[in-house]
Amino acid sequence: MVCRALFVGLFLCLPGLSSKAHAVDFVRVWPGYRSAASFETIGEFFGRKEYTGGRILLRTQPNDRSGYYFLIRLRKSDPIPGAILRIQIIFADNPIARTFTLPVDIPAGHPVLNAGITGADWPAAATKPVAWRVTLQQADGTEVASQHSFLWAQP
Numbered sequence: 001m002v003c004r005a006l007f008v009g010l011f012l013c014l015p016g017l018s019s020k021a022h023a024v025d026f027v028r029v030w031p032g033y034r035s036a037a038s039f040e041t042i043g044e045f046f047g048r049k050e051y052t053g054g055r056i057l058l059r060t061q062p063n064d065r066s067g068y069y070f071l072i073r074l075r076k077s078d079p080i081p082g083a084i085l086r087i088q089i090i091f092a093d094n095p096i097a098r099t100f101t102l103p104v105d106i107p108a109g110h111p112v113l114n115a116g117i118t119g120a121d122w123p124a125a126a127t128k129p130v131a132w133r134v135t136l137q138q139a140d141g142t143e144v145a146s147q148h149s150f151l152w153a154q155p
Contacts (some may be wrong), residue, residue, distance in 0.1 A: 013037055024076040026147045029134055033125055034116070036065035055112045058085065058102040061119030068122050070134055073111040082104035082139030090131040
């Protein structure tokens with residue numbers, strides 16, 4: 001009886017002892033180039049703000065819409081304020097990865113991020129990355145989710 005009570009007590013206390021790591025998964029990451037025109041809506045024509053479709057829109061150059069985007073669907077439960085989305089890309093002309101960092105507040109639920117390497121940060125519409133890696137970190141730098149292309153894992 002004492003063992004059962006001890007076990008139940010430990011079981012109930014363990015969640016409180018765990019770190020502040022958030023349970024997050026990338027359900028899917030869809031990379032691809034998007035032109036500025038692909039973001040235009042009829043609402044903008046009539047003076048409304050850019051329509052995000054409920055997605056969290058992040059850009060390395062906020063005033064330039066064209067670029068290479070990572071549409072990221074998350075599976076999670078609690079919010080992550082002050083998170084950092086880190087995108088690393090290897091181009092054909094340079095084996096050293098280029099890193100882009102985008103701050104983002106992740107809300108509770110199942111958010112969708114549309115993160116773009118835009119403007120002068122992306123070489124040209126026809127450019128394709130050789131390999132890429134996307135990570136989501138808490139404000140303290142703890143990595144909570146990551147996904148990469150097949151070639152990223154190759155030597």
